[in-house]
Amino acid sequence: MPLPETEIPGRLQAELMSRGLRMTRQRRTILSVVETAKQHLDASQLLRRARRLDPQIDRVTVYRTLGLLKRHGLIDELDLMHMQGEKHFYERRPQRDHIHMACLRCGKITEFESDLFDRLKGQIQRDCRFHIVVTRLEVGGYCAQCRTTDQPKD
Amino acid sequence: MPLPETEIPGRLQAELMSRGLRMTRQRRTILSVVETAKQHLDASQLLRRARRLDPQIDRVTVYRTLGLLKRHGLIDELDLMHMQGEKHFYERRPQRDHIHMACLRCGKITEFESDLFDRLKGQIQRDCRFHIVVTRLEVGGYCAQCRTTDQPKD
DNA sequence: TATAATGTTGCATACCAGTTGCAATAAGGA
DNA sequence: TCCTTATTGCAACTGGTATGCAACATTATA
Numbered sequence: 001m002p003l004p005e006t007e008i009p010g011r012l013q014a015e016l017m018s019r020g021l022r023m024t025r026q027r028r029t030i031l032s033v034v035e036t037a038k039q040h041l042d043a044s045q046l047l048r049r050a051r052r053l054d055p056q057i058d059r060v061t062v063y064r065t066l067g068l069l070k071r072h073g074l075i076d077e078l079d080l081m082h083m084q085g086e087k088h089f090y091e092r093r094p095q096r097d098h099i100h101m102a103c104l105r106c107g108k109i110t111e112f113e114s115d116l117f118d119r120l121k122g123q124i125q126r127d128c129r130f131h132i133v134v135t136r137l138e139v140g141g142y143c144a145q146c147r148t149t150d151q152p153k154d
Numbered sequence: 155m156p157l158p159e160t161e162i163p164g165r166l167q168a169e170l171m172s173r174g175l176r177m178t179r180q181r182r183t184i185l186s187v188v189e190t191a192k193q194h195l196d197a198s199q200l201l202r203r204a205r206r207l208d209p210q211i212d213r214v215t216v217y218r219t220l221g222l223l224k225r226h227g228l229i230d231e232l233d234l235m236h237m238q239g240e241k242h243f244y245e246r247r248p249q250r251d252h253i254h255m256a257c258l259r260c261g262k263i264t265e266f267e268s269d270l271f272d273r274l275k276g277q278i279q280r281d282c283r284f285h286i287v288v289t290r291l292e293v294g295g296y297c298a299q300c301r302t303t304d305q306p307k308d
Numbered sequence: 309t310a311t312a313a314t315g316t317t318g319c320a321t322a323c324c325a326g327t328t329g330c331a332a333t334a335a336g337g338a
Numbered sequence: 339t340c341c342t343t344a345t346t347g348c349a350a351c352t353g354g355t356a357t358g359c360a361a362c363a364t365t366a367t368a
Contacts, residue, residue, distance in 0.1 A: 022335050022344060043325075058347050063326060079233060081288070086240060086355080087325065101284050112282055116274040121293075123270055129298035130255050130264070134235070137291045139275075144283035176315055176364050197354075212318050217355060240325080240354065 011035070012074055012092070019072065029054045030065045040078060040089035040109060066090060073134070080109060081140040097121070101139045105146035165189070166228055166246070173226065183208045184219045194232060194243035194263060220244060227288070234263060235294040251275070255293045259300035 012031045017023055033041075033049045041049070047062045069075040069090075078089040081102040099117060101110040117137065124130055141147075166185045171177055187195075187203045195203070201216045223229040223244075232243040235256040253271060255264040271291065278284055295301075 024335070024345065026346070056347085060327080060348085061346060064345085077236075081290070082231075085324075099278065101278065101282060103284075104287060110282065110284070112278060114274060114277060116270055116277055120268060120270040120274055123268060124253065124255065124266060124293060128255060128264065128266055129301075130257075130293070131296040131301045132293055133258060133295040135291070135293045136235070137289070139278060139284070139286055139290075140288040141284050141286040147283075147285045178316065178363070180317070210318085214319085214356080215317060218316085221356095242354085 012069065015074055016068070016072070021068070025054065026050075026057050026061050027065055029057060030062060031069075034069070034075065034090065034092060037091075040080065040091055042087040042089050044087070046090070076134065076136070078136065079138060081138050083107060083140075097135055097137075099137045099139060101141065101143070103143040103146055104140050105142055108143055108145075110143065166223065169228055170222075170226070175222070179208065180204075180211050180215050181219055183211060184216060185223075188223070188229065188244065188246060191245075194234065194245055196241040196243050198241070200244070230288065230290070232290065233292060235292050237261060237294075251289055251291075253291045253293060255295065255297070257297040257300055258294050259296055262297055264297065 012035055013023060013028060016027070016031070029050050030046065032053070033046055037046075037049075043059070043062055043066060046066070047057070047059045050057045050062060066075065066077075070077060074093055075090050076093050078091065078100060080089050080100060081104070083102055083104070084107075096113055097117065099112045099114065101112060102108075103110075121132055121135060125132055164185075166189055167177060167182060170181070170185070183204050184200065186207070187200055191200075191203075197213070197216055197220060200220070201211070201213050204211045204216060220229065220231075224231055228247055229244050230247050232245065232254060234243055234254060235258070237256055237258070238261075250267055251271065253266045253268065255266060256262075257264075275286055275289060279286055
């Protein structure tokens, strides 16, 4: 994921502490993995990386910490069109929502920000009188590289 | 789901047959359940309804038929923000894409069509040179009824 | 209408991501 | 430092979905 320059390392940790949550060694480790990830990671990848820093960390702790971060709106959960089973992927909640495009052929994930998307969310809030907490726009299709070559069959 | 008047009963069956697929008793049953559903159903609900019409239908057949319909782009798979576990919900692919809004408090699912959404998809295709096959825009938040009352706690 | 070829089904079993109960442990305030 | 309470790790479990395989049904063909 493009990590914006404005992001402060340790931000997640500071956020959780300011909410009065206990900062354990395990949480610090997991948060640092989430913060330094350059791509979207699933729980097991997250666990593997966390274990490189703290070998006795348990996967349950990873799941619980992810749940915590989700409930506090600090990370977003992605499905990425379920291209690799049913696992979920995580990213720090960005300042501005973006769209995830998944190429059904090469599997590449691309992110895209758009004013139209922002306006669409505004329209939903107004027209539907719906208070948006979280949005997820995922698009499956063929990226520029793959759409020129043969398409996969059924 | 709002089933548009333009929808022809037996449409799914005709579509599959025109693609040269075998039309079995089980498939006919499952297709009719999908076609007549008035809400988004998950695999187990679909199975229960199919069994009312054909008691010996097996759940794997439901999963396999759903997979088939998905691959042929005849139904869409929804997560509905994973509010009820990890199950998936299904709906016939509509003529025009719509947004699913899930109320995090009462669980109500609302659908919404929007020109802005159509334009956004156009922008993605153009600006990202991405050929869209399927989109999924899900929004979690609080509906008009629920946003006025107390919010749930962490 | 019978037959052959191939696609589809049902059963049992396995799988995989994620969850839960509970006793042991550790964080942070007094 | 002690005490309270949150958090952890282990093991076992759950729910949704997928698979191998033999039996069977569908469709094309004769």
